C-alpha cells in the first residue's frame with residue numbers, strides 16, 4: 018500500500034476519526050473492484066453496472082468518492098480507479114439512447130472532476146459533451162428540461178436540480194451563457210410547480226410538451242403524489258443551494274433554506290435517522306440514509322452563504338444527521354464493499370432497501386470532508 022499522505026484533518030474529532038477508518042476501507046475497495054462501476058453492495062460485495070447498464074444514472078458516484086479520496090490523500094490508486102470509470106463511460110456516450118437528464122450526475126464526477134483536478138483535455142470534452150446533451154433536452158416553450166426518454170417528453174423530476182450544475186460549469190468554461198440560462202429557467206420552473214408552500218417538494222411534474230402548460234404532480238419514489246420523498250427533498254435542498262452557489266440569485270438560497278427547514282423539522286422528530294418519506298403512514302418505518310447525508314451536504318452548502326446567526330441551524334442539523342447515520346449504519350470493515358448500510362431505493366420497492374448504495378456513500382464521505390474542511394468541490 019502507498020504511504021498515506023492525508024492532509025491535516027481538522028473539524029470535529031469524531032468526523033476526522035471516521036475519515037481515518039474510511040480511507041483504508043476505500044483503498045481496499047478500489048483495489049478489489051478495479052474495472053467495476055459499483056451501484057449496490059449485497060452481502061458486502063459490489064455489483065457492476067459496467068457489465069449490465071453502462072447508462073445507469075449512478076455511474077459517476079463511485080468515481081466521485083475516489084476523486085475525493087485522491088484529493089485527501091494524493092494516492093494514485095484513487096486517480097487510477099476514478100479515471101478507469103471515466104473511460105468506461107465513453108460507451109454510454111456512443112450508445113447515446115440510454116442517456117437522459119442524469120448526465121450531470123454521470124459526468125460531473127468523472128470528466129468534469131478529472132478536468133478540474135488534472136486539466137486533462139479529453140475530460141473537458143467529455144464534460145462539454147454531457148452538458149450539451151443536457152441542454153438539448155430543454156423545452157423552450159415550457160422552460161423545463163425533460164427528465165426521461167420514451168413518450169415522457171413533458172415530465173420533469175426534482176432530481177434534475179443536482180444535474181444542472183454541469184450547465185453552470187459549461188457556461189463558466191465556454192463563456193456561452195445559454196447553458197446557464199437553461200439551468201436557471203429550469204430551476205425557476207421547478208420552483209414554481211414542484212416546491213410547495215410548506216417547504217416540501219413533489220417528485221415528478223408533468224407538462225404539455227407542445228404548449229408548455231403545467232398538468233399535475235405525479236408520485237414517484239415516495240409514498241404518493243402529495244407526500245415528501247426524503248431523497249427528493251435532499252435533491253431540492255442541495256440543488257437550490259448549488260444554483261445559488263453558481264448564480265448568487267437570492268431566490269435559490271431562499272428556496273434551499275425553506276426546503277431544508279422542512280427537512281430539519283421532520284428529521285429531528287425521528288432522531289436524525291432519515292425516513293424514506295416524511296409524509297407517509299408512520300406505521301412501517303423505512304429509512305433512507307442517502308437522503309439524510311445528501312441533505313446534510315446541502316445544509317453545509319447553505320451554511321456557507323447565510324448570515325452568521327442563521328449558520329448554526331444548518332450546520333448543527335447536518336452534523337447531527339451525519340453523526341447519527343455513522344453511529345447506527347456505518348460499516349468500517351475494509352473487507353466489505355459499501356459504507357452506509359441503510360440506503361433505500363424508494364418507498365414502495367422492496368429490493369434495494371436498507372443496503373449500501375453508492376450515492377449514499379458518496380454524500381456521506383463528502384459530508385465528512387466538508388465538516389473537516391477537506392472537500393473537493395465537484396458540483
Ligand code: GLY
Pocket residue numbers: 176238248362
Ligand atoms: N431517481 C433517482 C433516485 O433514486 O434518486
